[in-house]
Amino acid sequence: MGGSATDEERPGSAPRCLPIAEHGLIGDLRSVALVGTDGTIDWYCCPSFDAPSVFASILDAKRGGCFELAAAVPATTKQFYFPDTNVLITRFFTEDGVGEVQDFMPISGEKVEADRHRLIRRVVCVRGSIPFSVRVAPRFEYGARPHTLRMISGVALFQTAALSLALTATVPMEADGPDARADFKLAEGESAVFALDQVGGEVQPRGCARLEAEEQFTTTVAYWRRWLSASKYRGRWREMVHRSALTLKLLTYAPTGAMVAAPTTSLPEELGGVRNWDYRYMWVRDAAFCVYALLRLGFTGEAEAFMEFVTRHVSPGDGKPSGPLQIMYGIDGRTDLPEAELDHLEGHRGSAPVRVGNGAAEQLQLDIYGALIDSIYLYDKWAKPISSDQWDDLCALVDWVCEHWDQPDEGIWETRGGRKNFLYSRLMCWVAIERAIRMANRRGLPADLPRWRQCRDTIYRRIMSRGWSESRQAFVQHEDGDVLDAAVLMMPLTKFIAPTDPKWLSTLDALTHDLVSDSLVYRYDPTASPDGLRGDEGTFSICSFWYVEAMVHAGRIDEARLAFEKMLTYANHLGLYAEEISHTGEQQGNFPQAFTHLSLISAAFNLDRALG
Incomplete structure (x- = not known):
């Protein structure tokens, strides 16, 4: 590519590769x-x-x-x-x-x-x-x-x-x-x-004189401060919550309203490992959770832009099927995201392969229906009522869930070890139907409520019977199994189960014993539940914040606050988080991660409210 000296070739110089968090x-x-x-x-x-x-x-x-x-x-x-x-x-x-x-x-x-x-x-x-x-x-x-x-x-x-x-x-x-x-x-x-x-x-090329740079600096500062001034959060962790909000805004693609899961590709979940993925796309799940977090703080504009993206690219209509929904889209709404490996790049600190595109786009993940419809429900409740056309689209989605919830899928963690009957997928199908019923009742909207209620209740019974392990005294990763999974932390957060229900408290204790390390939470144990990939991973930061929130709802406020404060110490010097944290406390995975920051906002909001 030319005759310039590389870092390795310069006398007295070594190749530099700063840690992700730096x-x-x-x-x-x-x-x-x-x-x-x-x-x-x-x-x-x-x-x-x-x-x-x-x-x-x-x-x-x-x-x-x-x-x-x-x-x-x-x-x-x-x-x-x-x-x-x-x-x-x-x-x-x-x-x-x-x-x-x-x-x-x-x-x-x-x-x-x-x-x-x-x-x-x-x-x-x-x-x-x-x-x-x-x-x-x-x-x-x-x-x-x-x-x-x-x-x-x-x-x-x-x-x-x-x-x-x-x-x-x-x-x-x-x-x-x-x-x-x-x-x-x-x-x-x-x-x-x-x-x-x-x-x-x-x-055309145009210089940037010192005076113009100073004016642009002032204008850019004013833009961000004006945007942040809409925040309604006045709680204890204002600086961290606002940094997370500013970060989520940076991950928004203004022309379409899409939100990327992270702005990087192939930053490793384990140094030297192969769990390196391209996150520069709009995951329906991640973006829907982002909408929830931003609505919590009072940012309705981003929610409205996301709704427009959903209406244009995701919802049924214009010949688009009501299911199965694609789990992720390009930021321009495209659906073709072929995965490829770039063999000429060595990867972050030698962690190959470097991937672009994402093959998980072709997976079946039923939980995204719940995340999407919950965000629409909250938008309708907190921002502005959805239109009649949007309601018709939503009904088509719910009808599809009623017909197809009872099948194995790849689940929230996008495992590549085969489809299973994941509890989390069942849970979020329940959420999809339950939130739609709430909207229909609250606004008097037309819906096949008898069918929806019957299906919602069938899913509930199924989770309570086949998602519960008597031997573990806990709700587990998939039906008729005994493997624990941090995704079940969402059960009380979605109002599926009372946060003080004895079965839930027993589950919380089991998760604490098996998956929690100094407030940090592993998604699951890949040796007990093979996910089709070799190597290990760090603790998953969204799960750590879910854990905080679950303890808040369970009334374990002091434990929740300590776990939250500990999590804050794992942020980098600017308050940013990657996807995971290694056993030595280093940031791992794509950076910064929307999932982590949106869950921080939710945990801080609920913990602050509980503390009074």
């Missing part, structure tokens, strides 16, 4: 960038979440590409978010001064500017003087496609047939093979600006 997140509601604590952008896809990467050194330090910007002398660093925003500040402390890099992506309602996908890196020396160095080394198409670099009137133009990026700066840059470099020194009060734009068509 990153912050910025974005423009179309894509995001991960910025390491050393000031390097390690992940960026342009122009959208699920586009091929431009920077992917988090997956391969040599071939992935990166945007380095750091003090050129030994420095310690600290990162924080500008208060109540998604503007990220990385500070460099050196012997001769203190500097900072302000990273953000402006959010524009104007189409041409939105299509620019501008990424601004503003460098400021706040004390003394500091030399800085910058290297911009894009590697297009996940590092597989060579590009050309042309320096034109101070603009570095990186080009492939599919994508062109223009880098402008307020300091002189020079070409270094396929990369652009600069070295500069700032004295106290001085600044430099780097702006990376997608260009082509109506979007």
